[in-house]
Amino acid sequence: MAGVAIYVLVDIVLQLLPPHYSAISDAESNLAVGPFGWIMNVNFCGRAITTLCAISAISRVGPASRLRGAGVALMFVGGLCSAVLAFFPADVDAGSTGTTTVLGTVHLCVAAGGFLAALAGILVLTRWLRLEPSLARAFPAALALALVAAFGLAFLATSILMWPLVLGLAERMCLMGILGWVMVVCASIRSLDPRR
Numbered sequence: 690m691a692g693v694a695i696y697v698l699v700d701i702v703l704q705l706l707p708p709h710y711s712a713i714s715d716a717e718s719n720l721a722v723g724p725f726g727w728i729m730n731v732n733f734c735g736r737a738i739t740t741l742c743a744i745s746a747i748s749r750v751g752p753a754s755r756l757r758g759a760g761v762a763l764m765f766v767g768g769l770c771s772a773v774l775a776f777f778p779a780d781v782d783a784g785s786t787g788t789t790t791v792l793g794t795v796h797l798c799v800a801a802g803g804f805l806a807a808l809a810g811i812l813v814l815t816r817w818l819r820l821e822p823s824l825a826r827a828f829p830a831a832l833a834l835a836l837v838a839a840f841g842l843a844f845l846a847t848s849i850l851m852w853p854l855v856l857g858l859a860e861r862m863c864l865m866g867i868l869g870w871v872m873v874v875c876a877s878i879r880s881l882d883p884r885r
Contacts, residue, residue, distance in 0.1 A: 690872055690875045690876060690879070692735060693739055693868045693872045694872075695735060700720070700729075703720045707723065708724075710857075712858070712861060713857050714854045714856060714857050714858075715857045718778075718796060721778060721779065722779060722781045733771050733772060736772075737771045739871065740764055740767060740807075740871070741765075742875075743875055744761050744765060744768070746874075746878045746879075747874065747878070748761060750821060750824060750878055751823060754817065754820075756813060756814075756820070757814065759813050760812075762810075763806050763810030764810035764811070766802070766807075766810075770803025777795040777799060778792055779796045780796075808835075808842055808863070811835050811870045814831075814874070815828070818831050818874065819832075824874070824878065827874055827877035834866045834873060837862065838863050838865075838866025840862065840866075841862030844858075844862060844863075845862075845863055847859075
C-alpha cells in the first residue's frame with residue numbers, strides 16, 4: 690500500500706519538474722527522459738516491487754487455486770514489464786505514439802505488454818475475489834477499479850489511433866484503475882490480519 694502511495698507521489702512531483710511534460714498529452718514514460726528521468730526509472734522499479742508485494746499478500750489468502758495462480762502470474766508479468774521500462778527509454782521526440790530508436794520500440798512494446806498483463810491479472814483476480822469468502826467485501830470496489838483500468842486501456846488504444854492529444858490522460862486512467870485495485874485489495878487483506 691505504501692508502494693502505491695509513493696509511486697503516485699513521485700509521479701506528481703516529477704510532473705512539476707522540468708521539462709514539464711503534459712499529464713494530458715504525454716505518456717508517463719516521458720517523465721523518465723530529461724534531467725530528473727532517473728527518478729522515474731527508480732519509480733518504475735518501485736512499481737515492480739509494489740506488484741511483488743501485492744502478489745505475496747494475495748498468495749497468502751485462502752487455498753491455492755488455478756484462478757488465483759493465473760491472476761498472480763499475469764500480475765507478475767505486468768510488474769516485471771514495469772521494471773524493464775527503466776532500462777529502455779521512451780522516444781519523446783517521436784510523438785505520442787511513434788518510435789525512432791530500437792530502445793524506444795522495446796519500451797513501447799514492453800509498456801503495452803505490461804498494461805495488458807496487469808489488466809488481465811486484475812480481471813482474473815477480481816473473479817477470484819468474488820469466490821474467496823474472506824475478501825468478498827472487497828469485490829465491488831475491486832470490480833469498479835478493474836473496469837476503470839479496462840476503460841482506461843481501451844481509451845489508450847483509441848487515443849493512439851484517433852486522439853493522440855489525450856494519450857497521457859488515458860494512460861493515467863488505466864494506471865489509476867490498476868494501482869487503485871492494488872490499494873483496495875491489499876487494504877482488505879491487511880484488515881484480515883493487521884500484523885501483515
